[in-house]
Amino acid sequence: MAEQTRGYVPTYPTITAPTGLWRWVATVDHKDIGVLYIVTTLVFFLIGGLEAMFIRLQLIAPNAKVLDPETYDEFFTMHGTTMVFLTVMPLLIGFANYLVPLMIGARDMAFPRLNAMSYWLLLFGGLLLYFSFLAGQAPNGMWFMYVPQTLPPYTTGPGPNYWAAGLLVTSVGTIAASINLTVTILLLRAPGMAITRLPLFVWTVLVNSFLILWALPPLAAAMVMMLLDRLVGTHFFDVSAGGNVLLYEHLFWFLGHPEVYILILPVFGMVSETIPVFARKPIFGYTFIAASTVAIAFLAMSVWAHHMFTSGMGLTEDTFFSAASMLIAIPTGVKVFNWVATMWRGAIRWTSSMLFSIGFIGEFIIGGLTGPMLATVPVDWQVHDSYFIVAHLHYVFFGGSVMGIFAAAYYWYPKITGRLMSENLGKWHFWLTIVGLNLTFFPMHLNGLLGMPRHVYTYPNLPGLAELNFWETIGAFILATAVVVFVWNVVASVRFGRIAGNDPWDAWTLEWATASPPPPYNFASIPPVRSRRPLWDLKHPENPDPR
Amino acid sequence: MTEQPTSGVVNHGGSDQLGREAIRQINPNVLGIIIFISSEAIFFLSLIVTYVVYRGASTSGPGAHVLNVPVTAVFTLFLWSSSLTMARVTAHLGRNDVAGVRRWLLITILLGAIFLVGQGYEYYHLYADNVTISRNLWASTFFTVTGFHGLHVLVGLISMSIMAGVISPGENHPWGATGVEAVSLYWHFVDAVWVVIFPVVYLWTLIS
């Protein structure tokens, strides 16, 4: 397979295509925009990671003085905000941008210019957010920016304004991108690509786009009210005027919780692509994985208040949200079981991508299992807002989302650049990540169980805390080393990586049926789509998949 | 409606079994605006829920009783009748009648503009009575809900003006037909939001 295409040089219509920097500014090609998204978010990932390193350094010992409390709060807030809104969410949109048209056999997105606008709104929203550092005060109310802490007189600087304005700008871009992806998936599928044959990554992107469209507006409303309170003098969250601070919490978490699924659903889709290919088997239970994605999305919209069990909503509300939150563990479990069943009795190739996919399942379930514990209301009353939560959410975000994104990076990098990433560096990256991840985040469960709340810039020298925090900081630096290895691999492989050819993994979805990188028009002609694995049918005409 | 999208499906010789899927009959512009509207609806829902939650919560100052319901009701009629004229726009679209489309678009713009003038009149009088957005909690919610609706009306007027300008004769349908159709859906949505806001904000004062 790869032999016949080794040395393939893609041909671009050089007459019309602008070159150099201008190409990247003027582009409306979904692949270029996808690359812009991915590179930009990678930079934000490094910035957010650097902030995390400072946080960990400050916590290395009790009463350390690496950062002053004010800077610590700013770094902490910007770390969370950056990772959620400027890294993982747009990174997944970037991958979707690049891959969805290729996977469904379309020439581009439905609205190419809107697509470019989405990206530039992300970039400028992110820059606006980071401009706050120059403007005198970065946002410092933690990533949820609860009122009234973020309102005058408690926060008089401009930080929250930049937070709300910057995120409103990126939100518009995100919503536009979601509309674009939805329309593309619904209308631009190649002949034969029925909705029941969509690659699972495309399925998750579709569901995810709806989740974004319906969960983001309440946050936008909350941010608008906060901005009006700060700039115009309205009284939405002014308790003395009759305002209610819980309203903000409700509006925020109505996005905030679906956001967690927004950050993980496409990753579920990514590993649903990589695991079958590297286990050399079709995905186990396609329908159940797709259906559980829809189920998760629906449930995700009705569990937001499990972030508010301690806010005093009342036992009835607590009971409802506890039940809904526990329910969500069921479709998530179904997915995990299906991935394991996909590996079962396969012929598993230990590529870096597969290692990260396996690592994804292994680490994600740790966060997945502490999830229902947090839905157990009395337990949540104990561990809420403690480091137990920090551990939980990092096992979901890092052990889940980021590990899965690494798997996707090794898998699709050859399609995007035409070259393979180094497998050796990949293995180093993987093992360093596993060690660093668990050393950093597992002990954080115990911090929480020792009564350490989150968002504190230091801690009293009580038994156990110093040791745990020391090892967590060591782990964080191992994790940072892993990221450096990864970045080096990404950068160097562009030049030194082996030529990949069209289809280096002997995979089955349509993106592997065209050149690497694909020409601007994506496909000269696409293979007939008669099943969920069109390229399998092509390679194994004697044993095609059932339609 | 059958206008080809600029970036269509890859041309393929084989039979298209998907041609039968109902959703594929929809134009991308129209589907895009429908999805956009679903998102907008949730934004307005958040604002309206906020208004309702905060109703009667103000610790001081004026409440909804300061509103002049009859005057707003009259202007509301203008807004709602613009939905009917918008229906005439789409009817002429189907007949490939560019002049008719443009005529009815202008009438719709006029009706929408009258509504906006009414809202300006209302705001002017409230401000004259020192009911400003920062006066108290109720005023904050009132101006935010109705203000965002007014902004959407304004956006609708601008997009209608643009479409009235660019629409031109085409083969089976006017060129720009799907754009007009998208704008008309948006305009109906803006009217529908007022169908919720008017009773919640204005009519509710009559029964309490």
Place this chain on the structure above:
Amino acid sequence: MGSYDRLATPLRKTQTTSGPAAAPPQLCRFARSALRVAFCALRFARCALRFRPFPSARHLNSIGRLSGSILAVGLALGLLPALAAPRSPFSPASPQAASIADLFWFTLIAAGLIFLGVEGTILYSAFAHRERPGREASQFHGNTRVEIIWTALPALLLLVVFYLTVRTMHDISAPPGDPVEINVVGHQWWWEFSYPKEDVTTANELHVPVGEPILLHVTSADVIHSFWVPQLAGKQDANPGHVNDITFTVSAPGTYLGQCAEFCGIEHTWMAIRVVAEPPAQYAAWVKAQQQPASRPTSNLAILGETIFQSQTCGSCHAIAGTSANGVAGPSLTHVGSRATIGAGVLDNTPANMERWLLNPQDVKPGVLMPNSKLTPNDAKALAAYMESLR
């Protein structure tokens, strides 16, 4: 072909013990792995710089084993103190906290078993079903019966957990009859405790009788805080404009530590809570002492301190019962000398620390709302003596 073929050489059998769920830590094995990894790191750096491949399977082994060992050591290091530490929900000192701990243990064990099962299956499959010459992947697509089983079984388990959740939740929130009622008000960044029946107001140190039901009414004077003393009860937020109740009965005398759990601004870190649980007789004595106005200073230094207190603006934020100082923005100082800490936990309450605090609170607790009064060292010493005399 892709580059996975280089890895197709079977790894040594020992690798099956590596990975996150590894064998118990053995120090010599750990040290050997560490050495080997250090050696590899050197070679790795060289190869990475030149972007050259190098044989890695053997080294991966060591890394995998090392990771397992580090994890196990970390677990052992961490778990031991967690079980019996002050501030841990797993060393409960009230029936309410005890039933939460029981529920917590139940979910932990259930989750642990599922974790071992799934993780074991993944690792087994990853190793046992590796691609090797002659191995063909079985091409099966799914199985509805299996899907139904692994949907239904977790659902049943969750049903049990949900039942226990609701039961525990209602048990521990049941309002007690005839409790000791205390109003808890969160301030940036200290706690105000007032006993309306006893007419006592104090700060940061909550005294309660052992064996009697306690009912806390928690609210806030400014931003959102959260009241959390893990050994006694779960946390409840202190919301401005709302009152949330917490109820518990302390089962053994002692000092229980807690802390504000909701981010509340720059000094969220130093907003500690000390709960001192005493036998009823001792508690009654404490209440009696607190009801007295401030004692008059006796030493010359303390008397000087009192005049400094009155000449400064201290009294506009702090109250000292029996004097003209009646501010409410800061903690009441009527019996400040009897409390164990200064600045809501930032310093132990000793004369030297009090002096340091008074010299410049901003230096000790940056951002605290108490300004630097620019006292001379001698004035600070006298004022500290006065503070310490207020017992």
